[in-house]
Amino acid sequence: MISIDAMGGDHGPSVVIPAVAQALSALPPNVRVLLHGDEAVLAPEIARLPALAARTELRHAERVIGNDEKPAQALRRSKGTSMWNAVEAVREGRATAALSAGNTGALMAISKLLLRMSADLERPALVASLPNPRGFTTFLDVGANVDCDAERLIEFAIMGEAFHRAAHGVARPTVGLLNVGSEEMKGHEEVREAHRILREGGLSLNYKGFVEGDDLTGGAVDVVVTDGFTGNVALKAMEGAARFMKAELKTALTANLTGTIGAALARPSLRRFSERLSPPPAAPLLGLNGMVLKCHGGAGVTDYAHAVRVAVDLARSDFSGEIEENMRRLPSAMAEQGQRPAEGGV
Amino acid sequence: MISIDAMGGDHGPSVVIPAVAQALSALPPNVRVLLHGDEAVLAPEIARLPALAARTELRHAERVIGNDEKPAQALRRSKGTSMWNAVEAVREGRATAALSAGNTGALMAISKLLLRMSADLERPALVASLPNPRGFTTFLDVGANVDCDAERLIEFAIMGEAFHRAAHGVARPTVGLLNVGSEEMKGHEEVREAHRILREGGLSLNYKGFVEGDDLTGGAVDVVVTDGFTGNVALKAMEGAARFMKAELKTALTANLTGTIGAALARPSLRRFSERLSPPPAAPLLGLNGMVLKCHGGAGVTDYAHAVRVAVDLARSDFSGEIEENMRRLPSAMAEQGQRPAEGGV
Numbered sequence: 001m002i003s004i005d006a007m008g009g010d011h012g013p014s015v016v017i018p019a020v021a022q023a024l025s026a027l028p029p030n031v032r033v034l035l036h037g038d039e040a041v042l043a044p045e046i047a048r049l050p051a052l053a054a055r056t057e058l059r060h061a062e063r064v065i066g067n068d069e070k071p072a073q074a075l076r077r078s079k080g081t082s083m084w085n086a087v088e089a090v091r092e093g094r095a096t097a098a099l100s101a102g103n104t105g106a107l108m109a110i111s112k113l114l115l116r117m118s119a120d121l122e123r124p125a126l127v128a129s130l131p132n133p134r135g136f137t138t139f140l141d142v143g144a145n146v147d148c149d150a151e152r153l154i155e156f157a158i159m160g161e162a163f164h165r166a167a168h169g170v171a172r173p174t175v176g177l178l179n180v181g182s183e184e185m186k187g188h189e190e191v192r193e194a195h196r197i198l199r200e201g202g203l204s205l206n207y208k209g210f211v212e213g214d215d216l217t218g219g220a221v222d223v224v225v226t227d228g229f230t231g232n233v234a235l236k237a238m239e240g241a242a243r244f245m246k247a248e249l250k251t252a253l254t255a256n257l258t259g260t261i262g263a264a265l266a267r268p269s270l271r272r273f274s275e276r277l278s279p280p281p282a283a284p285l286l287g288l289n290g291m292v293l294k295c296h297g298g299a300g301v302t303d304y305a306h307a308v309r310v311a312v313d314l315a316r317s318d319f320s321g322e323i324e325e326n327m328r329r330l331p332s333a334m335a336e337q338g339q340r341p342a343e344g345g346v
Numbered sequence: 347m348i349s350i351d352a353m354g355g356d357h358g359p360s361v362v363i364p365a366v367a368q369a370l371s372a373l374p375p376n377v378r379v380l381l382h383g384d385e386a387v388l389a390p391e392i393a394r395l396p397a398l399a400a401r402t403e404l405r406h407a408e409r410v411i412g413n414d415e416k417p418a419q420a421l422r423r424s425k426g427t428s429m430w431n432a433v434e435a436v437r438e439g440r441a442t443a444a445l446s447a448g449n450t451g452a453l454m455a456i457s458k459l460l461l462r463m464s465a466d467l468e469r470p471a472l473v474a475s476l477p478n479p480r481g482f483t484t485f486l487d488v489g490a491n492v493d494c495d496a497e498r499l500i501e502f503a504i505m506g507e508a509f510h511r512a513a514h515g516v517a518r519p520t521v522g523l524l525n526v527g528s529e530e531m532k533g534h535e536e537v538r539e540a541h542r543i544l545r546e547g548g549l550s551l552n553y554k555g556f557v558e559g560d561d562l563t564g565g566a567v568d569v570v571v572t573d574g575f576t577g578n579v580a581l582k583a584m585e586g587a588a589r590f591m592k593a594e595l596k597t598a599l600t601a602n603l604t605g606t607i608g609a610a611l612a613r614p615s616l617r618r619f620s621e622r623l624s625p626p627p628a629a630p631l632l633g634l635n636g637m638v639l640k641c642h643g644g645a646g647v648t649d650y651a652h653a654v655r656v657a658v659d660l661a662r663s664d665f666s667g668e669i670e671e672n673m674r675r676l677p678s679a680m681a682e683q684g685q686r687p688a689e690g691g692v
Contacts, residue, residue, distance in 0.1 A: 131590070131594075132590070133590070133593070143526055146526060146532075146533060146534050147534050178579060180489055180492060180574070180575055180578040180579065186492075187492060187575065188492050188493050188575060212578075212579070212582050213578065213579040213580065213581065213582025213583035213584075213585070213586060214582045214583065214585050214586025214589070215586065216583050216586055216587075217583075217586045217587050217589075217590040218586050218589075218590070226579070228526070229526055229533070229534060229576065230575065230576050230579050230580075232526040232558075232559065233524055233526065233558070233559040233572070233576050233579070233580050234559065234576075234579050234580050234583040235559065236558050236559025236560040237559035237560065237562050237563075237580040237583055237584050238559075238583050238584060238586075238587040239559070239560050240559060240560025240561065240562055240563045240564050240584075241562075241563050241584040241587045241588060242587060242591065243560070243563075243564075244477070244478070244479070244563040244564070245588065245591050247479070248477075249595075252612075253612055256614075258611045258612070258614075259611065259612045259614070261608075261611055262607075262608040262609060262610070262611030262612030262613075263608060263612055264608065265604045265605065265607055265608030265611070266598075266599055266604070266605045266608030266609055266612065267608075268602075268604075268605070
């Protein structure tokens with residue numbers, strides 16, 4: 001059972017209902033959904049789609065959290081909203097994953113409050129999947145934690161590695177730390193300290209050292225770790241660059257007749273290219289006792305349906321056990337590192 | 347006269363010599379170059395190109411700075427290297443700009459030592475030009491300063507604005523501060539403090555507030571300011587994304603016959619598209635008493651020739667006067683801000 005905030009996102013039920021119907025039609029018949037939101041709006045929509053209605057449970061929610069509400073403010077009045085109820089269903093064990101396209105900060109705060117952090121983790125991380133020539137790069141944190149010390153970065157490495165294994169079936173994912181160069185003395189203190197601990201602290205990670213911005217889509221490592229400020233900026237910069245390139249390509253291909261004919265012939269290829277580069281529709285919040293996914297606020301029906309399928313896939317896997325195993329090693333790794341003299345450094 | 351480190355970069359003279367010849371052939375006959383490097387290598391190469399030889403002065407340099415040398419170490423033994431001599435020619439007034447594709451950190455250190463900072467600026471910033479639908483985005487710092495406080499970010503805004511006006515002829519360039527959201531309470535302390543000062547401090551800047559990663563190629567503002575860590579990662583992430591997209595596009599277009607025919611017809615359009623997205627070949631170091639440009643280490647002949655033309659263009663403009671004017675306003679702007687109670691905050 002997947003628990004869905006049917007009111008979240010820029011378009012609300014007008015996207016969510018047809019998207020859920022589309023996703024379910026391609027999923028095994030035992031997959032069911034729990035929809036949260038305004039019954040007066042949702043019930044008639046669901047009734048019009050019998051195939052959806054047969055696999056849906058509707059739970060009325062009085063209120064919706066606004067996209068622009070500040071997290072702390074939203075949290076205070078969040079009980080009984082469609083988002084709160086969607087996450088609560090995971091806590092109560094009635095659903096294996098929750099999905100919302102609503103306010104990111106509020107979703108983090110509600111999830112942390114209701115589900116609590118797994119093991120000794122401090123804060124959830126938002127993870128993105130980027131295409132690379134070999135498959136996908138797991139990239140975190142992409143915006144949940146603006147200020148990060150070395151310990152946060154190491155937590156991200158642990159969570160990201162376990163997530164990558166669960167999501168992509170790679171036995172020993174490689175991990176890299178994002179920096180401005182590959183040399184030991186580069187980067188700021190937090191990054192260099194995290195590097196020392198990851199390299200020597202005895203965590204069970206396949207750590208490969210520093211990577212740079214172009215390695216995100218280059219596929220140098222499976223998991224790239226950074227703070228939420230850098231991660232959010234880099235992710236959006238790449239999304240913007242992809243959008244800009246698609247627009248430029250369209251302009252270039254329609255500038256003259258032969259180009260236009262060529263583009264028409266190449267249309268199916270160009271469409272596959274475009275799909276391959278679409279931003280990931282759903283970003284899981286890692287580190288919680290339960291699965292919560294954030295769908296992009298502006299997602300259309302196709303993207304939202306994809307997000308539902310991702311939620312179902314991830315709900316089947318289990319990576320919290322692996323996260324806990326590595327977290328148990330963390331305190332001794334940090335202590336060992338503390339006893340050693342700092343190396344290198346500028 | 348442009349002063350060129352002929353030994354710098356991954357390829358050295360084998361790229362620099364033909365590139366300079368190519369650039370000069372498209373520039374007014376009064377533009378001349380001063381080439382620095384090993385006479386035994388350079389003299390025969392120059393002699394083979396009479397059109398180049400007629401407009402070139404060769405100055406022998408004993409040594410070359412290695413690409414992997416640490417800046418502090420490189421600086422100690424830098425006197426008399428081709429890079430040192432290239433910058434020294436600007437200080438001595440014999441050249442209007444220096445260009446090198448060598449070690450970035452060493453180039454910064456040598457430039458700061460020989461030319462000194464302009465006005466009361468603390469450190470040089472490395473600036474990149476990104477394409478956007480309206481023209482170009484000036485983006486800084488892209489790697490010269492890893493740790494930045496609010497004052498550094500404000501200096502970047504001042505330098506970037508003056509640079510954009512000089513380089514692109516925009517009378518009142520708009521300026522934005524890179525952040526993870528547009529709301530006042532978002533981002534870390536340094537960014538929020540710089541935002542308060544830029545908004546209220548009485549600097550003569552057309553400041554528009556926070557921008558996000560996708561605004562870099564979206565064209566929301568003319569100048570985007572960030573710290574050197576975030577800027578370097580974002581720039582390389584976009585370069586990597588562009589490279590990945592080009593490779594994927596090629597794969598998609600050659601996957602089947604109609605796609606291949608279509609791509610062949612559209613080839614000139616695709617080439618224009620690719621050129622439009624090429625990374626900027628030369629990044630000026632801003633804030634110095636003199637013009638120094640860093641060319642990408644891996645630049646080929648076409649890119650390096652482009653970099654020479656950029657150097658000539660920029661050497662004609664004068665933006666240090668404007669930087670100094672705004673810098674004189676900075677101390678009072680900082681003081682005014684200090685007297686006010688901090689607003690907003692988390």
